[in-house]
Amino acid sequence: MAQQFPTTAQAIYDVLAADTTFTGLLGTYEFKAGQQITAISIVSAGEDMPALRNVSGVECIIQDAGDFIKSEYISNDAARLTVNWSVFLVAWEPAKGADLQSAAERACSRFLGSQAVQTVATADGLGSLVQTKIMIRSDMPILAA
Amino acid sequence: MANFSAAFGYDFYIVPVQNSLVTDFSSAPTVDTATPVDAAHTVAYSNGIFTVNSVAFTMDGTDDAVRLSGLTSASLETDTGTEDIYTYDDATSGFNQSVATTKSFSISLAGIADFGDAGYKILRLTEQNTVADGLRVAFKRVGPTGTTEEIVGYGTLTGYTESNEVTSIVSWECTLTGYGPYHLTLQA
Numbered sequence: 001m002a003q004q005f006p007t008t009a010q011a012i013y014d015v016l017a018a019d020t021t022f023t024g025l026l027g028t029y030e031f032k033a034g035q036q037i038t039a040i041s042i043v044s045a046g047e048d049m050p051a052l053r054n055v056s057g058v059e060c061i062i063q064d065a066g067d068f069i070k071s072e073y074i075s076n077d078a079a080r081l082t083v084n085w086s087v088f089l090v091a092w093e094p095a096k097g098a099d100l101q102s103a104a105e106r107a108c109s110r111f112l113g114s115q116a117v118q119t120v121a122t123a124d125g126l127g128s129l130v131q132t133k134i135m136i137r138s139d140m141p142i143l144a145a
Numbered sequence: 146m147a148n149f150s151a152a153f154g155y156d157f158y159i160v161p162v163q164n165s166l167v168t169d170f171s172s173a174p175t176v177d178t179a180t181p182v183d184a185a186h187t188v189a190y191s192n193g194i195f196t197v198n199s200v201a202f203t204m205d206g207t208d209d210a211v212r213l214s215g216l217t218s219a220s221l222e223t224d225t226g227t228e229d230i231y232t233y234d235d236a237t238s239g240f241n242q243s244v245a246t247t248k249s250f251s252i253s254l255a256g257i258a259d260f261g262d263a264g265y266k267i268l269r270l271t272e273q274n275t276v277a278d279g280l281r282v283a284f285k286r287v288g289p290t291g292t293t294e295e296i297v298g299y300g301t302l303t304g305y306t307e308s309n310e311v312t313s314i315v316s317w318e319c320t321l322t323g324y325g326p327y328h329l330t331l332q333a
Contacts, residue, residue, distance in 0.1 A: 071314075073256070074155050074289070075216035080257075080314075113312040140312060 003141040006111060009042050009064040012085055015110050015142055016040060016060060022110075025103040027057015027095060057095045058103045061088040066138075083138040088119075090131040097130050104132045113140035154290025157219045157254070158210035159264075161271045162299070163193050164279035166205040170325035173297045174206050174283035182211040184259075188266040193278035195267060206283050211264045217316070218255035219286055221296060221327070223248065250323040252284070252300065258307070258315040272302035272319060281324055298327035 006012045016022050017040055027039045032051045039059040041049060066085040073079065087107065091100040108114045116134045158178050167174075186198035195202040202208040213219075226247035259265050271280050282302060287295045300321040308316045 072153065073215055073217055074152050074219060075212075075214055075256075076154050076156060076288075076290075077214050077216075139314060 005138055005141055006085065006136055007083070007138045009062050009066075009085060011142075012062050012087060012111075012136060013040065013042050016062075016087075016107060019106070019110060019145055021145065022060075022103065022106045025058060025099060025106060026060055027055065027092060029059075030054040030056070055090075055092045057092060058099050059088075059090045059092060060103070060107070061090065063087070068138075080139070085136040085138065087134040087136060088131055089116075089134065100130060100132055104134060107134055110143050110145065111136045111140060112143055113137050150289050150291055152289060155216065155219055155286060155288035157213045157216060158285045159213065159268065159271070159282040160206055160208055160210045160284075161195055161202065161204065161267055162206045162281050162283055163204040164281055166203075167281070167283075167299070170299050173328035174285075174299060176210045176283050176285035176297055177207065178210045178212075178285060180209055182209050182263050182267070184212075184214060184262045184264060186263045188263050188270070190270045190274070193274065193280065195270070197263065197267075210283075210285065211267050213254065213256060213264045213268065214262055215259055216254065216256040218253055218318075220253050221250060221286075222253065223250040223327075225249075248326070250298075250327050252286070252321040252323075253318065254321060255318045256316065258317055268302065268319060269305070272305045275301055275303065282321065284321060292332045293330070294332050295330045296327050297330075299324040 006015065023038050023040065028036045029039045029049065030036050030053045032053045039055055039057060042062045042064050044064050063086045066083040068081055068083040071080040071082065089100050089103050091097060104116045108116055114134060114136045116132050119131050119133050158176050158181065160176055182197055189196040194204055225245050227243045228246050230242040230244055271282055274280050281299055283299055285295060285297045300323050302319055303322045304320045306318045
């Protein structure tokens with residue numbers, strides 16, 4: 001079977017959303033209309049979730065734009081683009097850091113060469129305890145669950 | 146400001162040949178780059194003969210060239226062997242005289258491994274069977290972009306090194322050691 005690569009944010013979403021072990025570690029979005037769904041989304045940086053009333057548990061935010069580097073060839077071939085995708089995991093109450101850790105480890109287990117780093121905790125009062133940034137390389141393959 | 150060129154836009158072609166089917170290694174080979182082997186063509190090899198896209202190569206240097214893609218290096222290195230003359234007289238003020246006696250060249254190739262690419266397959270099989278089936282390659286390098294400088298000649302693929310550290314892109318290096326002279330055509 002050919003190697004599959006996470007070349008888009010949608011590809012990362014599809015892998016994580018289909019991983020029941022991972023989604024089992026996530027919390028929920030509650031919308032103003034009352035519906036609840038698993039807290040995983042693709043967003044542009046700074047974009048708000050529409051009509052969102054509440055987030056609880058571990059939230060997974062996949063940014064739809066990443067950093068990238070070009071690897072050139074001396075032959076007349078198109079450069080190879082390596083995108084470094086950012087996926088943020090945020091622990092909202094009642095989730096704890098351990099829940100975030102479990103979700104981050106599971107997410108990283110699906111992408112070869114991925115790594116995670118804890119970023120600054122959100123200010124008190126917002127309900128978020130801690131967050132982790134997962135970096136996923138577009139030139140490393142998706143791993144089987 | 147002096148003109149300069151970025152190391153980009155080289156085309157490097159090889160044509161596998163059987164040593165016994167080429168009689169003249171001193172003249173420049175005619176490397177047919179008009180219709181190079183398609184990267185997606187199938188490659189089979191048996192008893193010193195390539196079969197590409199179900200067509201058997203003649204292996205005498207007249208087959209279609211194959212372009213090596215994904216190259217990160219294709220640098221020419223030459224060397225000159227010398228003999229020192231010592232006259233022990235005053236004419237050279239005691240200095241020796243170094244006389245050039247031999248020339249040699251090699252080309253260091255490097256690239257990423259595209260396992261489905263016909264050029265990669267032909268390179269690997271030619272290098273593997275260099276000794277067993279007496280294989281060499283005719284080669285042609287043109288470039289970089291913006292210049293027509295080209296070198297052509299014959300060589301033997303000696304030494305293949307792959308790099309496959311975990312979480313890296315699989316890449317390779319191969320040395321083409323010259324067999325006879327290389328022929329240089331500089332930009333007009």
